[in-house]
Amino acid sequence: MRILHTMLRVTDLEKSISFYTDLLGMRLLRRKDYPGGKFTLAFLGYGEESEQTVLELTHNWDVSAYEIGNAYGHIAVGVDDVYKACDLIKSKGGKVIRDAGPMKNGTTILAFVEDPDGYKIELLEDNR
Structure with a gap:
């Protein structure tokens, strides 16, 4: 599965x-x-x-707005460099709602962006 x-x-x-x-x-x-x-x-x-x-x-087609609700969290996307990804997204007119930096109480580098409907997308450094 x-x-x-x-x-x-x-x-x-x-x-x-x-x-x-x-x-x-x-x-x-x-x-x-x-x-x-x-x-x-x-x-x-x-x-x-x-x-x-x-x-x-x-x-x-017939819906012009949705309520995201309070149960939705975010989608996470792995990137090579969170700082560069944020700069690129900003340069293309994207909305960064939490700038790149260490997570609260941790060391993981992350950022959050918002899509056109207000969905949160977390950017994480993909160090697999």
């Missing part, structure tokens, strides 16, 4: 795809409209779905 994807509902699919591809470096893997259900699904990731967990963006 493995985790296949995480799904987020988004209000502006093009803006969200741009955020995840242009600012976080993911690739759009596939996209499909479902006219009967009035929604579009877009799958993005850093590798093929057959080998890696991906992100599913769901755009319901």
Whole structure:
């Protein structure tokens, strides 16, 4: 067994795809409209779905806003250098909500950015 994807509902699919591809470096893997259900699904990731967990963006055509709720935490993305990643995201107009630096009461370097719908994305140095 493995985790296949995480799904987020988004209000502006093009803006969200741009955020995840242009600012976080993911690739759009596939996209499909479902006219009967009035929604579009877009799958993005850093590798093929057959080998890696991906992100599913769901755009319901008739919905203009969502409440994220208080149970959602964040999605974590591994990067080579959190400081450089934040600088790049800021230079492309992205919203960094917690600048790069050590975590509170720890030494792990992290930062948080926010996608166009307000979802929190944690950037962590990927030292595997």
